Amino acid sequence: MKPQVGIIMGSVSDWETMKYACESLEQLEIPYEKRVVSAHRTPDLLFEYAESAKERDLKVIIAGAGGAAHLPGMTAAKTIVPVIGVPIQSKALNGMDSLLSIVQMPGGVPVATVAIGKAGAVNAGLFAAQILAAFDSKIADRLEALRDETREKVLQSSEQLK
Numbered sequence: 001m002k003p004q005v006g007i008i009m010g011s012v013s014d015w016e017t018m019k020y021a022c023e024s025l026e027q028l029e030i031p032y033e034k035r036v037v038s039a040h041r042t043p044d045l046l047f048e049y050a051e052s053a054k055e056r057d058l059k060v061i062i063a064g065a066g067g068a069a070h071l072p073g074m075t076a077a078k079t080i081v082p083v084i085g086v087p088i089q090s091k092a093l094n095g096m097d098s099l100l101s102i103v104q105m106p107g108g109v110p111v112a113t114v115a116i117g118k119a120g121a122v123n124a125g126l127f128a129a130q131i132l133a134a135f136d137s138k139i140a141d142r143l144e145a146l147r148d149e150t151r152e153k154v155l156q157s158s159e160q161l162k
């Protein structure tokens with residue numbers, strides 16, 4: 001099936017985190033593609049990817065990067081397809097560098113930034129699904145069911161305290 005979401009990451013070393021965004025999409029049966037693309041190391045490839053995203057019918061791009069994390073912002077600079085940025089937890093600065101590089105976009109070129117690391121990647125997938133759900137009732141139904149499941153799990157975990 002044609003991918004609706006593009007998942008890109010600055011390095012293959014980001015996969016340990018970005019795989020959770022993929023899992024969220026798989027859980028909701030949303031077709032996606034995944035690539036390593038770097039603003040710093042493969043700038044021409046990034047431009048090509050971002051510039052062709054709309055005509056390839058990608059609805060959302062999830063971009064994960066660590067350290068000087070310019071990938072999400074540079075992707076957003078070259079397309080109007082919405083970009084969700086995932087700050088990878090870097091070793092030197094624990095992901096604060098990634099977070100601040102992604103979140104502080106200048107007005108006019110938005111990137112929706114999620115939390116650092118695994119929880120952020122999970123939510124990036126879910127948020128992409130929620131964008132798609134505005135136009136796709138099947139995805140909306142699956143999201144509702146997932147929320148029910150999450151709520152039930154929490155209610156049951158509370159029972160264990162008694």
Ligand SMILES: Nc1c(C(=O)O)ncn1[C@@H]1O[C@H](COP(=O)(O)O)[C@@H](O)[C@H]1O
Binds near residue numbers: 014037069
């Ligand atoms: N932040 C960026 C960009 C970019 O923003 O273009 N390209 C690679 N990277 C990041 O460099 C970190 C270390 O990469 P290596 O593990 O390959 O040395 C990764 O977290 C990657 O996202």
